[in-house]
Amino acid sequence: NLDDAPLLAQIKQGRPQCDLINNSMMSHTKYVAQDALETLDRDRLKSVKSAKIPDNQITDHAVGSSFYGACMAYRTDAFGGKKPESWADFWDTGAFQGGRSMCNPDGDLPELEFALLADGVPMDKLYPLDVDRAFKVLTRLRGDIKKYWDSGPLPGVLLSRQEVTMSTVWDGRIADLEKQGVPVERQLNGMRRQFQGYAIAKGAANADAAYQLMDFSLRAESQAALAKAFPSNPSSPLAYAKLTEDERNALAGAPKYYDKGFDTDIDWWLKNESAVTKRWLEWARG
Incomplete structure (x- = not known):
């Protein structure tokens, strides 16, 4: 679990020790209230569109990558x-x-x-x-x-x-x-359902690299590969088609279960x- 206090303190001092943050979308929203996240340049995240990330998981400061x-x-x-x-x-x-x-x-x-x-x-x-x-x-x-x-x-x-x-x-x-x-x-x-996602720390020293890693991680292929290794439910609906039927149906995010739950x-x-x-x-x- 991410302890927010040290990271928020680093960002306030203008010296965040990390660039890309993977956290709950709820925590990202709390960070936004503290002015601790970069406003995202959507043009640098091509995979958001290609992976068909749901609209309600795309904000100005964070993009949902998976849910539990x-x-x-x-x-x-x-x-x-x-x-x-x-x-x-x-x-x-x-x-x-x-x-x-x-x-x-x-x-x-x-x-x-x-x-x-x-x-x-x-x-x-x-x-x-x-x-x-x-x-x-x-x-x-x-x-x-x-x-x-x-x-x-x-x-x-x-x-x-x-x-x-x-x-x-x-x-x-x-x-x-x-x-x-x-x-x-x-x-x-x-x-x-509660979504997790990626955001970039305000004042990140390596913002370019953070964008590249975020773009890569949000790809449907990347989300599917993670789901094979770890029971994480991809936010990209296209990721599920890249899994075998058994792998897919082991996940709560599988199309056949999705409508049974709520955000x-x-x-x-x-x-x-x-x-x-x-x-x-x-x-x-x-």
Whole structure:
């Protein structure tokens, strides 16, 4: 995880130690507010067009290169052959018995969206989030949440040890467990996507090189090559055609899954993150 403070201090002094920054699009937006990123010259990034990067992942200061999805994972041996299909099932501890795990704000944004989806809010009507309603729904599950996870591997550990039967998880974290023979699967319905991307530090000493590397990294071929080595979901829809069917369908970004998920509304979270986190911490203490 990138610690923002030292880098922002270097940029303010006009001496950034790095040129190209790979960070969440939400963090890039925070950097823009601190005047810490170069305004991008789109003509120097030919691959943005050729890779067909989605418009909503192109800003004046950053371009989205991949996303990770928060979704649910469950033990396939826990529910007598039944499979949870939705967040409503995650909340249904009668039909799907056993403990749950959800993330702590140290791990990711509080999972208000999942509570609202469980309560019947349509995916395209989530934002602006109804915070009061979300906490009401979370409270219904609070007694069944055995642990709040704060790091990527923890949901897998809890599921492996059978401490919980279902957990929220980052989508790429389940594949290794499946390879080890742990009876777990992910459900991508209602997945929350958050994009990562590239930006150039304000005052970068090697701006030309940064542009070249960014242009190369955003190519569909480059994104596909990365996805073969690491469970990262390319932002370029063309990258998926360059993968085998098995490689493609292992990724939450595959065309067949894409419409099952939604993009995090960064602007909403930037305005509300600190208030929601404070309320979440009070709520979790009960």
